[in-house]
Amino acid sequence: MHVNSKKIRWLLAVVLAGMVSGCENSELAPATPADSHSVPTCIDITAEDSTQINMEDIRVEAIATGLEVPWDLEVLDDGRVLVTERKGTIRLIDPETGLRQEPWATIPVLSKGVVGLMGIALSPQFNESGYVYVVGTYDAVGKSSVDSLVYKIKKIIIAPFQPDIQFPVRNRVYRLRDEHGYGRDPTIMIDNLPSHEWYGTSSLAFGPDNMIYITTGDAAVPHLAQDDSSLAGKLLRYREDGGIPDGNPVNNSPVYAKGFRNSQGLDWDSKGNLFATEHGPVGYDELNLLIPGGNYGWPNFIGPNVGAEYHDPILTWFAGIAPSGLAVFDRPGHPWHGDLLIASLKTRQLRRVATYEDTGGNNRICEQVLLSGTYGRLRGVHMGSDGHVYLTTSNRDQRGQPEHMDDRILRLHIP
Numbered sequence: 535m536h537v538n539s540k541k542i543r544w545l546l547a548v549v550l551a552g553m554v555s556g557c558e559n560s561e562l563a564p565a566t567p568a569d570s571h572s573v574p575t576c577i578d579i580t581a582e583d584s585t586q587i588n589m590e591d592i593r594v595e596a597i598a599t600g601l602e603v604p605w606d607l608e609v610l611d612d613g614r615v616l617v618t619e620r621k622g623t624i625r626l627i628d629p630e631t632g633l634r635q636e637p638w639a640t641i642p643v644l645s646k647g648v649v650g651l652m653g654i655a656l657s658p659q660f661n662e663s664g665y666v667y668v669v670g671t672y673d674a675v676g677k678s679s680v681d682s683l684v685y686k687i688k689k690i691i692i693a694p695f696q697p698d699i700q701f702p703v704r705n706r707v708y709r710l711r712d713e714h715g716y717g718r719d720p721t722i723m724i725d726n727l728p729s730h731e732w733y734g735t736s737s738l739a740f741g742p743d744n745m746i747y748i749t750t751g752d753a754a755v756p757h758l759a760q761d762d763s764s765l766a767g768k769l770l771r772y773r774e775d776g777g778i779p780d781g782n783p784v785n786n787s788p789v790y791a792k793g794f795r796n797s798q799g800l801d802w803d804s805k806g807n808l809f810a811t812e813h814g815p816v817g818y819d820e821l822n823l824l825i826p827g828g829n830y831g832w833p834n835f836i837g838p839n840v841g842a843e844y845h846d847p848i849l850t851w852f853a854g855i856a857p858s859g860l861a862v863f864d865r866p867g868h869p870w871h872g873d874l875l876i877a878s879l880k881t882r883q884l885r886r887v888a889t890y891e892d893t894g895g896n897n898r899i900c901e902q903v904l905l906s907g908t909y910g911r912l913r914g915v916h917m918g919s920d921g922h923v924y925l926t927t928s929n930r931d932q933r934g935q936p937e938h939m940d941d942r943i944l945r946l947h948i949p
């Protein structure tokens with residue numbers, strides 16, 4: 535949909551309503567029957583799926599309960615699981631003894647709205663270095679009246695040339711080292727990324743090229759998603775030491791792709807294709823296949839693109855599902871190998887998105903709901919190296935209806 539000025543005004547009105555009510559953006563979308571975006575369900579198409587995987591055979595196990603807004607997780611080769619909680623703690627789940635009460639590490643973050651401590655990623659050399667990366671939000675202004683004055687002056691004098699200086703709330707990437715069961719030496723590796731209480735979620739992942747990839751929201755200044763001088767509304771690529779690598783689309787810039795509103799899930803398939811979920815403004819949530827230098831449209835264009843100026847999403851959820859985490863199902867030989875698993879906050883679902891070839895030899899996409907409603911809002915989804923799928927619930931984020939066991943870390947045993 536081309537976003538003209540009238541539509542922008544309408545979108546802004548709804549977005550402002552969302553800021554007041556603390557909505558998770560696309561969750562404002564009216565639930566119309568048209569949500570179903572005419573994507574066929576996978577089980578109607580790939581007969582092998584329905585015969586080989588009986589949904590009743592999928593076992594769901596809560597490996598930890600009583601967490602507070604767990605965001606993202608990583609599974610270590612020794613079976614331990616590290617989980618970020620929005621408030622700034624990194625929790626450890628031991629395969630023998632379960633959730634340890636004492637955190638693995640605590641990071642000072644600004645935790646509010648849809649930001650705080652968010653993505654976590656293991657260094658590709660974790661087994662040698664013990665390095666773990668997390669992304670968290672902080673107050674970039676400071677509390678004193680002098681801090682406030684300095685910030686106001688910078689905003690007036692410098693922001694026209696360096697737009698990101700205007701953001702009082704920012705994200706940064708920390709590196710910690712796993713030692714004797716605790717995360718030591720938190721070190722800031724990437725700093726001053728634009729953020730915002732409601733439009734600042736960042737996801738973090740290492741690519742197959744061993745580089746750090748991180749998403750930024752538009753931080754409530756939508757036009758900056760198209761502005762190359764800002765890091766808002768972008769996919770960024772860095773070296774593990776926080777430097778800018780060779781091979782980015784623009785020399786000496788971490789910007790890898792642009793035109794995003796708020797991508798919250800990132801993963802690669804075994805062919806090296808990078809997929810990301812995108813939170814739309816009022817519905818129009820997207821699944822995108824990201825390429826270096828690509829422009830994904832926001833705020834000029836949302837959803838499927840009729841022209842050639844912007845990259846089309848490979849799937850649009852018009853009425854909105856609030857897609858968050860994304861993981862590629864990785865189990866060679868399995869009928870789901872290479873399919874995308876997507877967690878949804880609004881519809882409280884885990885969805886599988888797969889591609890298939892139709893009778894005419896064309897590539898098509900299909901979608902299947904795997905879990906729906908039973909566990910409440912689902913945020914993080916992760917494919918463990920043990921072949922299991924891990925999920926985080928998000929029922930204590932002020933938008934869910936928490937039950938006494940919430941929040942939970944779920945492990946899905948998929949036959």
Ligand SMILES: [Ca+2]
Nearest residue numbers: 830831832837
């Ligand atoms: Ca788009």
